[in-house]
Amino acid sequence: MVEPKIELRNLAKTFQLAQGQSRHVVDNVSFSAQPGEFVAVIGPSGCGKSTMFNIMAGLETPTSGEVLVDGKVVTGESEHFAYMPQKDLLFPWRTILENTALGLEVRGMKKKEARAKAADLFATFGLAGFENAHPFELSGGMRQRAALLRTVVQSRDVLLLDEPFGALDSLTRLEMQSWLQGVWSENSWTAVLITHDIREAIYLADRVIVLSARPTTVRLDIKIDLPRPREVGMITTPQFADYEKELIDTLHEESRKAMAQQMPTAV
Ligand SMILES: Nc1ncnc2c1ncn2[C@@H]1O[C@H](COP(=O)(O)OP(=O)(O)OP(=O)(O)O)[C@@H](O)[C@H]1O
Ligand SMILES: [Mg+2]
Numbered sequence: 001m002v003e004p005k006i007e008l009r010n011l012a013k014t015f016q017l018a019q020g021q022s023r024h025v026v027d028n029v030s031f032s033a034q035p036g037e038f039v040a041v042i043g044p045s046g047c048g049k050s051t052m053f054n055i056m057a058g059l060e061t062p063t064s065g066e067v068l069v070d071g072k073v074v075t076g077e078s079e080h081f082a083y084m085p086q087k088d089l090l091f092p093w094r095t096i097l098e099n100t101a102l103g104l105e106v107r108g109m110k111k112k113e114a115r116a117k118a119a120d121l122f123a124t125f126g127l128a129g130f131e132n133a134h135p136f137e138l139s140g141g142m143r144q145r146a147a148l149l150r151t152v153v154q155s156r157d158v159l160l161l162d163e164p165f166g167a168l169d170s171l172t173r174l175e176m177q178s179w180l181q182g183v184w185s186e187n188s189w190t191a192v193l194i195t196h197d198i199r200e201a202i203y204l205a206d207r208v209i210v211l212s213a214r215p216t217t218v219r220l221d222i223k224i225d226l227p228r229p230r231e232v233g234m235i236t237t238p239q240f241a242d243y244e245k246e247l248i249d250t251l252h253e254e255s256r257k258a259m260a261q262q263m264p265t266a267v
Pocket of ligand 2: 049050051086162
């Protein structure tokens with residue numbers, strides 16, 4: 001058995017609120033991803049998915065539990081993951097090249113070197129010729145690719161993508177999914193993708209994890225045995241439909257619990 005690239009061990013998070021109250025968000029999340037594996041995570045809105053990513057990326061501390069990369073505990077460290085947060089906005093006053101090089105510059109790389117490194121990826125990301133454009137000049141899909149470029153240029157082999165295509169129309173989304181599959185298979189990234197879109201999860205992932213309502217824990221972890229490269233036509237096959245049904249049934253159960261929690265009396 002190959003050592004997992006990343007592993008979460010019994011991760012838990014309780015936020016302390018005002019007046020001595022607390023909110024138990026992540027209960028006991030454990031899962032791992034093998035090197036080069038694509039894992040999709042779905043779960044009801046508000047269950048704790050982004051909180052889990054923030055912990056992995058070292059932006060939040062867990063109440064208990066550990067994050068491991070290549071078998072080593074890295075809890076609280078920030079340099080192991082290329083993280084694209086849920087709302088990864090481009091700065092409107094910066095050009096696309098300046099936006100995409102920013103992360104490297106913040107890490108101390110010289111401006112010229114950072115920009116050259118980002119510029120090298122523009123063709124792969126379908127952005128050639130838009131280096132000096134501003135975000136408002138780009139389509140929604142192009143902006144998402146620019147945000148992904150900014151994430152990927154950090155040269156880390158684990159990607160954490162929090163709903164990268166959430167704001168796109170379904171056709172653009174489909175194109176972006178097939179494009180992401182292409183760049184993922186050309187690089188040897190291990191990827192964890194949070195999505196609300198069950199089809200996106202099945203289409204892209206080797207495994208899909210369903211998280212429970214808050215406080216969240218792993219409710220289901222299934223392997224997607226579809227051949228690669230995935231093609232859009234697979235969406236209509238019986239095998240795809242079976243995966244979809246299993247995931248929808250579990251997710252609906254958890255979403256109903258989550259809705260009940262969101263009543264005004266719930267903390
Ligand atoms: N800093 C914080 N302090 C207190 N509560 C927080 C904090 N951050 C998140 N929460 C709470 O944790 C819960 C989970 O939030 P989180 O953003 O992780 O959910 P999510 O699963 O990513 O939701 P969505 O699918 O809507 O993006 C929510 O109830 C949220 O209010
Ligand atoms: Mg979220």
